[in-house]
Structures are given as C-alpha cells and as structure tokens.
Amino acid sequence: MSRLTLAFDTATEECAIALGMVEPGTVRVIAERDFDAPRASLSRLLPTVAELLAAADVVPGDLDAIVVGRGPGSFTGVRIGVSSAKGLAHALGVPLHGVSTLDAIARRFAHLDVLLGVVGDAMRGEVYPALFRCSNGGCERLAPDTVSKPLPAATAWAEAAQQPTILTGNGLGKHGDVFRERLGDTVTFASRELWTPTGRGLLQAHADDLSAGCAGDGDVGSVLPVYTRLSDAEETERDKAIAAAGGVSEKDAVPGSGVAGPDGGAS
Amino acid sequence: MIGFRTEGAPATVSLGRQFAAIVRAGDVLVLSGDLGAGKTQLTKGLASGLDVPETVTSPTFNILLVHQGRLPLYHFDLYRLERSDELEDVDYWGTLEADGVCVVEWGDRFPDAMPIDYLAARIAITGDETREITLSSFGSRGADLLHEWLDASHTLPGVTVRMSDEENGASA
Numbered sequence: 001m002s003r004l005t006l007a008f009d010t011a012t013e014e015c016a017i018a019l020g021m022v023e024p025g026t027v028r029v030i031a032e033r034d035f036d037a038p039r040a041s042l043s044r045l046l047p048t049v050a051e052l053l054a055a056a057d058v059v060p061g062d063l064d065a066i067v068v069g070r071g072p073g074s075f076t077g078v079r080i081g082v083s084s085a086k087g088l089a090h091a092l093g094v095p096l097h098g099v100s101t102l103d104a105i106a107r108r109f110a111h112l113d114v115l116l117g118v119v120g121d122a123m124r125g126e127v128y129p130a131l132f133r134c135s136n137g138g139c140e141r142l143a144p145d146t147v148s149k150p151l152p153a154a155t156a157w158a159e160a161a162q163q164p165t166i167l168t169g170n171g172l173g174k175h176g177d178v179f180r181e182r183l184g185d186t187v188t189f190a191s192r193e194l195w196t197p198t199g200r201g202l203l204q205a206h207a208d209d210l211s212a213g214c215a216g217d218g219d220v221g222s223v224l225p226v227y228t229r230l231s232d233a234e235e236t237e238r239d240k241a242i243a244a245a246g247g248v249s250e251k252d253a254v255p256g257s258g259v260a261g262p263d264g265g266a267s
Numbered sequence: 268m269i270g271f272r273t274e275g276a277p278a279t280v281s282l283g284r285q286f287a288a289i290v291r292a293g294d295v296l297v298l299s300g301d302l303g304a305g306k307t308q309l310t311k312g313l314a315s316g317l318d319v320p321e322t323v324t325s326p327t328f329n330i331l332l333v334h335q336g337r338l339p340l341y342h343f344d345l346y347r348l349e350r351s352d353e354l355e356d357v358d359y360w361g362t363l364e365a366d367g368v369c370v371v372e373w374g375d376r377f378p379d380a381m382p383i384d385y386l387a388a389r390i391a392i393t394g395d396e397t398r399e400i401t402l403s404s405f406g407s408r409g410a411d412l413l414h415e416w417l418d419a420s421h422t423l424p425g426v427t428v429r430m431s432d433e434e435n436g437a438s439a
Contacts, residue, residue: 038366039362076355076361124360125383
C-alpha cells in the first residue's frame, strides 16, 4: 500500500519539503523543495507547500499522510514545523508521523559505507550529537537524541571503539574545530550543503520507520517535538519535584512536563 | 569605572552610531538604566549607524522589534517576560546567534540567559543632561568590543572616555 505523503522539516535554517509515494522501505519522490530560509520558515513553509502541490497537480485532499521532522533543532523552528503539520493533518483527516531531523540528515549519506556523526546546533554553546552506521542505502542509528557540550561529545566519539569517519550537521559551523581537534585527520567533514535535512531524507527516514514498525499509529496528538533539553523553568520544576520526592537524583525520576525527551512521545 | 561620560542626548546617540562601526553579526549589547537614562538614544544611534531607515522605539510592548539595516538589528526588551522559558517563545536563543546585532534591555531579569560573549552597558543619570555609561565585558568578543568602542570614541563631541577607577571621584 503506497501512500501519497507530504513531508517537511523546519528545525534548521533549511526549509525541507518533499512529496512522494511511500511504502515500507521504499520512496518515490515526486517533487522536492529544499531551500535556505533562516528565520523565515514561518512565512515560507506553507506557501511553498501550496506551490509544490500545485506544480505536482495534487490537491491537499489527495494526500494520504503527513510526515514532519520533529527536531532536535531550533526550538522555534521545530514548533513551526510540528504545529503546521498538526494543523494540516488534522484538517485533512490524514495520519501524521514524526521523524528525527537528525535521521533525515543521516539519510543523505545512506549510499556510503561509513560511520556518520551528525552534529546539530543546539545553540547556547551546545550540540545535538548522534551517531549512525550508513551502508547499503540505509542508516542505523547507534544512539538516541541527546544534547551535550561539544567537547564531551567529541571526546566520547574519539574514545569510542568505532569513531565516526564522516561528520555533518549545522553544529560544525560553530564547533567544528573542537571535533577536528579531538578526532584528528581520520575524520572528514561533509561539505556545508550536506549539513541540513532534505525532503527526500525525511521521506526515506519515514519509509525506514515503516518497515521497522516504529512509525507510530499516525495519531495527530501523539507526535511531539523533540527538544532534548528542558527549559530552565522545567529544570527548576524537576529539581523541586526531585527534592520533594526525597532527593532521588535519577534524572528520569520525573518526566518532563509534556515535552518529548529523546525516547518520549510517538515517532 | 570603564566607559563613557556623555553631555546631552546627541552625544549618547553618537556613541551608539560609533558602536555600529565595530559590531558584526552575533554581537550582543545588554543595556540597563533607569527610565529616561538613554537606553533608547543609544539604540537609536546604533540603528542609524547600521543604516536602519525607520525610527527606533522601545520594544516594551512587542518584546522584540526587528530592524533591517546593513546588518539586522534585533532589539529585545525582556521587561514583560515573567519566566525564563518564555525566552524560547520569542526565539531569544536563535535570535542571539542569528545573522544580526542584538540589543537586550532588562537582561538583568534573566541572568542565566546571558550569552557567553557580550558587552553590558549600564547608563546612570548624573545630571539633567549628563550620563555615565559603565561598560562590563564578558567573553573574548565582549572584551574586544569594549576596547574597540573606547578607542573609537575619543574624538566624539560631548563624550569623555573613562578608562580607570581613579577618575571616578570627580563625578560619582
């Protein structure tokens, strides 16, 4: 059962949009629009979606499913993408599925046989590091989404039995030298135009989720943004709750307030 | 104190204009001072130096006003925010690290929200027309901005550059 699927992601400065026929493990891209839109995704996402659908001679009512990149990335970008997707899916009465923005970026390297490190920009001097094994046209994720200072992330990769051989992601712009210094000359930096997700990558990550049986049930309400980092206020609340619970210091003792963590929410 | 003494609003505006000549994308200036001290005058000068065509007003109501100039000028006023998580709602972090210069008023409400590198300017009213502007720098870029601004402002009319604590007695 092949589904006409619209996918988009605005978690980075790149606005990534694609329309394609998707079945488990397989994607046929019909149309794609990937463009640089720093701080402009809100004004450009939906007009471009409308233009893309029209160019493909598709009306919104023809869509069978929506896929959205749910981060991690810019908080505001993730909110724009996820809320737009929820609005569309709800209005059209079609299933909504989330994919990790970092998974979509990794799909751009699926044709290689490499260990891939994706370094997303988390702002505030931090990064979203994620490690993937790419081979045979697929990408296997080796660790969940997390947030970290660049130095510990680079050090962890440098000390791992298997170090990444290629690095990508928009966190390299600010913190590339830290990773270069730790990982040495064995690692290759992808060129800058490969640091962000594409619409095609979103569809492929979703198709892989479908074949792995982890694409979720399509419920519009259960697709949540991946922030990985609690806001300061939520951290304060959590610390209070931990203290009230008798000082259990386990980080996961209290769930974040309605925010999907690395493993939370539906995929 | 390290900073400036200005005689009249035009001198404060000219300091802002001078600051525009040294800033680049990603720079942050955090302003504090009483109502009428000249925070808006300084920002007007900065905007003018960045070739912003429109008149700059206080963003107290809007929280963030964006001005397009030679570089974008992002002008925050955090006064009306109640909790630090509301900073995310106005894309505070993304804006600080974006493609322009940021001016942040009432940043002292959220000390944890200050970036690693920035310059702080506290404007004190010392007379009807005189102001004392105390600079504090944070991070290496903040230190560069502080020294470049001081160095570039010696010849501005109505502006006295103050570079040590010793001169403090006369006007304090």
